[in-house]
Amino acid sequence: MRKNKVVNDILLILGILSLALAIFLVFKLNLKNGNLVKVTVDNQVKHCYNINKDTEVVINNGKNTNMLVIKNGTVYISEANCPDKICVAHRAISKIGETIVCLPHKLVVEITEE
């Protein structure tokens, strides 16, 4: 009987932890869509784009290039000449606060709100 209670206690703890996780997920999924795409190169804001206007732009910084695509309210990088291509692999972003980072090019694409 005592052992049973310990098991139940642990189940209770797991239940509460999953509740915490559920709250976390609800807040994560409820993030608001942003309307501004901010492009920062080397800590300086270089460009701002409206997320609702579909465009394709090449962001140049010396020899470094990243192809930024804005499509259907989401943003992603389709091509880049950086060595690791992590920015290209990153999924499309659309919520406030989400970012795509290209470390080798010191490029940050961030979604914000006007």
Add this chain to the structure above:
Amino acid sequence: MLKPKKLTLIGLLAALAIILSYVEMLLPPIYAAIPGIKLGLANVVSIIVLYTFTVKETALVTLVRVLTVALIFGNLMTLAYSIAGAVLSVCVMALLKKTNLFSTVGVSIAGGVCHNLGQILMAILITSTAEIGYYMIFLCISGILSGTLIGIVGALVIKYTKKFKGWKL
């Protein structure tokens, strides 16, 4: 009317709970950025009363404690938060104890987390901003930790006080 013995015991236990609340106020906050992360020392008394006496006495002791602490150290606002937390906490602890499925640790964890939950729900109600619910993630974790500690302490006290004659209603 309450019997004199019952009245005295409830008064003593409530006084103990009030003192524990005060002692906890003297301690520095564990993590100041998130209000509500605390030990909940006074909950030891609630646990002990719940396991030694009945739900009625637990509700009485907790109510007296919450009212007194809010009137001495707080204001009407803190009273609203504490009442919400205390009511939910006592109800859930009484229910879990009745199922006889959990040890004092489990009951105390549920009580601690529900106390936080009640306060957060009240805060959402008063400020009408659902974003406050985000705190609950951290409060769940802190509630589990402090609830475990309080539950262990409570179980020890219950074990020793059971040997006292006259420790009954």
